[in-house]
Amino acid sequence: MFSAKKRLDRAYKNAKVIYFDNSSKFILFSDCHRGDNSFADDFANNRNIYFHALKHYYSEGFSYCEVGDGDELWENLSFTPILEAHKNVYMLMKLFHEQNRLHMIWGNHDMVYRDPKYVEKHLSTYFDEKLGEEVELFCDIKYHEGIIIKHTETQQELFLTHGHQADWWNYTFWKWSRFLVRVLWKPLNVMGISDPTQPAKNYKELIKVERRTKKWITENNNLITIVGHTHRPRFPEPGDIAFFNDG
Numbered sequence: 001m002f003s004a005k006k007r008l009d010r011a012y013k014n015a016k017v018i019y020f021d022n023s024s025k026f027i028l029f030s031d032c033h034r035g036d037n038s039f040a041d042d043f044a045n046n047r048n049i050y051f052h053a054l055k056h057y058y059s060e061g062f063s064y065c066e067v068g069d070g071d072e073l074w075e076n077l078s079f080t081p082i083l084e085a086h087k088n089v090y091m092l093m094k095l096f097h098e099q100n101r102l103h104m105i106w107g108n109h110d111m112v113y114r115d116p117k118y119v120e121k122h123l124s125t126y127f128d129e130k131l132g133e134e135v136e137l138f139c140d141i142k143y144h145e146g147i148i149i150k151h152t153e154t155q156q157e158l159f160l161t162h163g164h165q166a167d168w169w170n171y172t173f174w175k176w177s178r179f180l181v182r183v184l185w186k187p188l189n190v191m192g193i194s195d196p197t198q199p200a201k202n203y204k205e206l207i208k209v210e211r212r213t214k215k216w217i218t219e220n221n222n223l224i225t226i227v228g229h230t231h232r233p234r235f236p237e238p239g240d241i242a243f244f245n246d247g
Contacts, residue, residue, distance in 0.1 A: 004212040005219070007165035012220075015146030015159065018063075018103060026149065027057045028246045030067035030162065030228025033109060036076050037085035043072070044085075051089055064096045065147060067228045067246060068107025068162025074181040079122050083137075090137065097138050106143045107162035107229060108170040108177070113143040156224075163227030163245070166212035167205070170229075206230045214241045 020026070032050065035041030043050070057064065071082055083090055096102035106113040113119050123141055125134040146161040164170045170177055209230055217225050218241060226244040234245035 004166040004168065005216055007171060008161070008213070008216045011146035011161045011165055012148070012159055012223075014144075015148045015161070016103070016142070016144045017148045017150055019150050019152050021152050025057075025060065025062040026065055027054075027062045028065045028067055028160070028226065029054075029070075030105075030107070030246050031069045031231055032066070033069055033072040034082050034086050034089065035072040036081040040075055041072070041085070047086055047089065051092065054089070054092055058092060058095060058101075063101040063103065064093070065103045065149075065160060066105060067160050067226065068105045068164070069109040069228065070104070070107075071110045071113075073110045073112055074178040077182075080126075083126055094137060097141060102138075102141070103147055104141065104143045105147060105160060105162055106145065108164040108167070108174045111174050114145065116142070119143055158224045158226060160226045163209065163213060163229035166209045166216070167229065206232060210234075210243070210245075214243050217241055217243055 029050075032043055033041075034043045034047075037044050054064065071079060073079070073082075076082055093102060104113070113123075119141060123138045124136070125139075126137045127133070128135045145165075146159060149158040149160065150156070164174075210232075213225065213227060217223055222242045224242040224244065226246060228246055230245060231247060232245055233247035234243055236243060
């Protein structure tokens, strides 16, 4: 079984590199968990503010980096009901993609996106009921385990990854976790009972995940690392371990 170090090393080694300069602008979101607009859809209550915020960043020329778990594909069997529930959001994301301003990372809840063939099959097009035919959505989109944002002059690097690499259960046994969520926790979630196994709901596990990530950061010359996964925002003070979490 790979350790957290080996998983994070691999994510960094295989990361897509995006160069930026002092005029570049990025907005980072993670753990949106866009669902099917049912009572189990945690995104539904925030979709309007998310949409208007993203619309603002689009008009202001930002590039959008999604740091994993954008789509809730544990509770939902496929992307189609998610697209139907939040089509305005995906049409806006499509505009980012068409201008090469959309950069995607997969997390544990959308880990199926690590397979390029799956992405091509399910995200390239969608069926437009008005036109009665398939139309383009995210043609040629690529999902990554990690992204490095690198300054063209200083060579300063910011490493983006979802963070579940430090959570052995949700990385190695994600299919088993997905099964439990679909058959057990989603029905209970509809009744208002939260899944206590998630790092965001399990404080002891959350601390362990953060500790493993921080250890890796210190072993890599305090590399600025931005993750999600635990749903706990983190912005360190100057001089602290460069561990960021966008919430």
